[in-house]
Amino acid sequence: MLFDEQEKGIVTKFHQLSDSAQKLYVRLFQRKFGWIKRHKLEYEEIAADLEPVVGELEQAGFLQTESELRELPEVLDLLSAPELRTLAKTFHLGHPGGQKQPLAEALLRLARQPSVFAWGRNPPGVGAVILKRAKDLAGPSLRVCRGPRAVFSRALLLFSLTDSPEEEDAACGGQGQLSTVLLVNLGRVAFPRYTVRRHARVFQDRDDLLRYAAAAHTLSDISAAMAAGNWKEAHALCQGARRDWKELKHHPSLRRHEDLPLFLRCFTVGWVYTRILSRAVEILQRLHLYEEAVQELEELLSQKVYCPDSRGRWWDRLALNLHQHLKRLEPAIKCIAEGLADPEVRTGHRLSLYQRAVRLRASPSCRRYRHLLQQLPEVTVQDVKHVTAVRLMAVLSPSQVTITGRLCPQLGMGKSVFVMEAGGPAAPATALCSVEELALDHYRRSGFDQGIHGEGSTFITLFGLLLWDIIFMDGIADAFRNAYQAFPLDLCTDSFFASRRPAIEARLQLIHAAPAERLRDWVAATWQAQEGRAASVVSWDRFTSLQQAQDLVSCLGGPVLSGVCRRLAQDFRHCRGGLPDLVVWGSQDHRFKLVEVKGPNDRLSHKQMVWLDELQRLGADVEVCHVTAVGAKSKGLN
Template identity: 35%
Template sequence: MLRGTGSLQELLGQKCLFKEAARRGRTQSSIKSFAAARAVCLELEADNPRDKHATLVLDAGSGAALGHVPREVARLLGPLLAAQLVAVEGCVLEAPASSRASVPVEFQVQLLSDQEADVQAVAAAALRLQAATQPAASGDRLRANFDRVLEAVWREDARLLDREEGDFRETFSALTAAAAALFLRLFLRKGPWFRLQRLDYPEVPDAAAAVGELCAAGLAQTRASPAEAGDAGAFHDVAALAAVATARELQLACAGLEACAGPGARRTAIQPPSRRAALLRRLDAAVVAHGEAAAAGALLRQTGPLVRVAAAARAVVTRLQRLFFLSEDQGLSHFLAAHAGALQYPRYLVHRQQAVWSSRRQLLEYEAALQAAARLMDALEAGDEAAAEAELEGIWRSLDANRHKQLPSPLKQSFSKQSSLLFLSRFQAGKNERVTGWVHCLMATAGVSLLEKKREYVLAIERLQQLLGGVYCGTRRGDWWIRLSINLEHLGRVGEALEMAEAGLADDWLSHGDRLALQRRVLRLAKPPRRWKRPAWAGSVAPEPREVRIVQRPMASIVGFKSRFMGLSGEPCTVEQLALQHYARDEAGGWTGCHCEGGIWSTFFSLLLWEALFAPVPDVFRTPFQSSPLDLRTESFYIGRQDLIERILGEIAAGGVEERLRAVWDAHCGELCAGIRWDRWPLEELLTVAACVGGRGLAVVCRLLAEDHSGWAGGMPDLLLWNPARLKAKLVEVKGPRDRLSEQQRAWAHALTQGGLEVEVLKVVEPKASKK
């Protein structure tokens, strides 16, 4: 048996759940065969095509396969079994409760080698295995981790904090362990309202008492009774309350409101509980008829007491996590999950050099800009043009005052396309400093879309010209030039539309796709007598990629859903699946392939450029809990690492792909990295695809993503096909009967072709109607 370190001892009694392999058709008698104390063992499933670490659970007596251990456990045990360092036996703890339940098993691990290096390898795996399978963070862990956030923020950004945050920290520190854990649990959950009777956490033995403590401290609010809903000072958010209610509860609440209207009132037909959308419309009608207070009371009668985190407390914690992570895509849930063992982050140097906000006022203005942008997006999605225009009034005033042309200190000295600090500009709003920042320019872009929708092209042109005269959102400039030219053409001002397209081509900020779109506009508009001479670059404009057509009639189409076809196998399928079936035929090349769009390419990029992604560049890693540098989607990424990236690309093109892929995989498999899904693409499959694509092709793709990760994020061909026997690869963009290529897709096709890769378009066309 294992002996020695504590982690090894933990592995002795490792508990795990596994899924039975042949669940379909499982009978009650087969369920009973999983009796408690049934002996099992583990064996590596070496021929599994999807996961090289797949680990089978076998019956110890017959050797019959019962199922697989979870992927996160197999990833750690599999290499040990493959190297014959350990043998694993175990027993079933209890029979599954149903045909869909997992089977709990306790394992015993025997060490087969006494070499010190082998013992250490098993010990390291044991530590990771314990982290991967242990339950969610306890109350003590939650509080300890949040205290770490507080300490880091006060240490690094104390100048940005005020009495509001200080009072919160003092109040939170005075909470009991149960109340503090409940506060963090509620903050991490999607709400805002939660049923008091369903708050069940092991670290909160008395949820009602903890809620009372939070309310007394001003960190939570409750809605306990219909009478409270009728109070004049009560807050009513019927939509939020309705989100808590089940469909049946919504039905009963609506019925209760309608019953109060009297016998002569019009009744709405009772709807099946599953029709939630219809019930919500019915509730809206009841709100109009009876008022928000009555509707809130009717909902509370069904849901029982509710609790939510107080708005002020939520705002403070949101601000603290923004300062800690400096990313709207990350929050405390990532941090806590990492310490619970569910997530493993790469190791890199955390280096803060440049202050993002020089004052609290700048931070608050940035937050206000984010809130305004959220309100604008909500209004546009809801089709509420009046609310959207109200949010845009301040943005238009800022543009009219030329505030979008000014930069706040300390970015004035470092702002240019060649600056490695360019990504920090996105955090600037600075309205009170007569600066309209990155967020406001994005709002203005959305406002231009609204003007175009209303066909107010003259005003849209004016706003686009103002944005092009500013200093923010450089990656949006190509889109602004294109839309400016299109809007001028809508007004019949074709000569000006041509001039704007030509002017846009001189803009250094253009992405490849935007440049191609402008070039194609110029060639279309620049015909005699407007232009007698073709541009010098005309010959280099990407030609249309090769097109292949297959004939297939789509099945009955539903508006808003992708078309489906009858596949070659006789089963309904998507257009991409139909294309894969076509290319798999011997007469079409016998290709192996996948519908990946950019998925596998993002994996290749992150694996091959791992060294560059996590290089010690100042200010891009501000906490130990990031899956990518903060500047990845900006021009700063390539600028700040140019020499390193060029060296790596040279090695890739020279044939060093396999060595680099294996080294990164062995060293970092399982670590959270943007673009990589470790469970989706096994290493051996990646090596096969890489051999078919070739080093030159991979270097081309990686270069494009490194230079402009955001600009090249979309438009990659739908299918990647490979043929290991011929060491060939092909990329295919699939189009349905009424689809056409976008400019970004044309740009990808041209760039990949220039890199030596074969690219084509597969067009699925409908059969011609027969003549009667």
């Protein structure tokens, strides 16, 4: 029902192609869309001579050849830098060392000028001359036809609804899924075992799917422009998307999307456009257009149907813009109050809003608004012993350790690299390492002979090992919609815990009360039955062996493990980040520490503050380890 007869005919025609033609088309389809020089095509496994195969695809309407290449920018993009220099030299442009992009721009400018040749009834324009010579230089070329490619992209997009609409492969048509299927068929990848149960209809009709596909491609284009730092181009794309969404947002079909469970609603056109407008906020801020950014945020927050998991970030950003950039104190305070009253504002964003209110309360300029600030609900983390003068750290950690290391000379804004002494007295040596590796070495010298730098993946892997059967349990409609999922679709929503509450509560009680041997057996049972399966909740290479994972759960104990698993099960979306960098323990005495490591000029995020407080409440030995640089006057060495 989501494809018309013409589109179904394209699929039928593809099945009628020879094996060689199908194989070549799939390889061309997976490449970046654009023209390709024929002489660069080499697929010996398909055929030594690809010309007959190309001819078959062209005859069937799946490929275009150079006879249809008529746009000068596309031809210039096809040429190599030396070929462009040769072409530019013909028209007395550029110089031998000219770069590709400036030369192409110069040729395009020249092509837009009127012809200097006056003879003849229809004199050729400069652009036509440049086009002909560029095509002669490029030689035979080909490109997959847009129409059939769009059909297959849409089919793969539909197949790939288990991916986030922000993922490049999903937004561009799910080409990555082809590789996944191949790897599964070759036996190189295995997914967890579960039962596929499709219950809800995500797309109501073909037009609904077309609108979603168009929005997903726009999101992909905007993400690409942002990644390349092309903020003005990204801004223009967002403006176009905003106009499209304004026309579409009251379409009758969108009302049916509200009836979908939240974890399927993310595959609707409204969700994708909301993601686009959220990206627009970042773009506007990059361009210092804070007034427009505030308007965009207020528009986003005025609805509650799409992207509720982003509301905390939106409120936080709105408060920041109103307070710091626009100096509108009363609206900023009201924004904080509304944000703290929003049940979708969780963990770090909630703490961030409250801490902003505390700073405003202490500001002399906010004296007249203190009655509003006094009415806000208090959001605090557990106060602990102060062991240094750094107030933020002292409030949030039971103890603070400062170790020193020699900072390695470096350029740019990358992470700090330190020089660590390695080897023994007989063979001293030095090694370059990260701030976390330097901290691991410090704890190793302090008696913790085992340690892992895994951040959240260490704890998420333990969560996956201890709750594997519940995470992939049967009976949850639409949580698994195809055979290539590494996680249930509802994992990052509140419905994950709600749909499995009895099973999760029973398991958490067992974990809390379990002795060390029972925990070890639990981890071993899952590891031995599922090792290697592609599950996003388990990183199989996080531990050097099963025994190391068992040793760690023995040290952590049931109360800490059950508490961590509870938070992840209840709000995986917001709690998967912010866990401590290191876990260190002693294999003999079973002491352990959970350590957040901070290098020079680094500080705790709000999510890290919340997790440190929570872990301490669970009885874990938690600390923040500061690594300071010595041997240099500043961050970099001369």
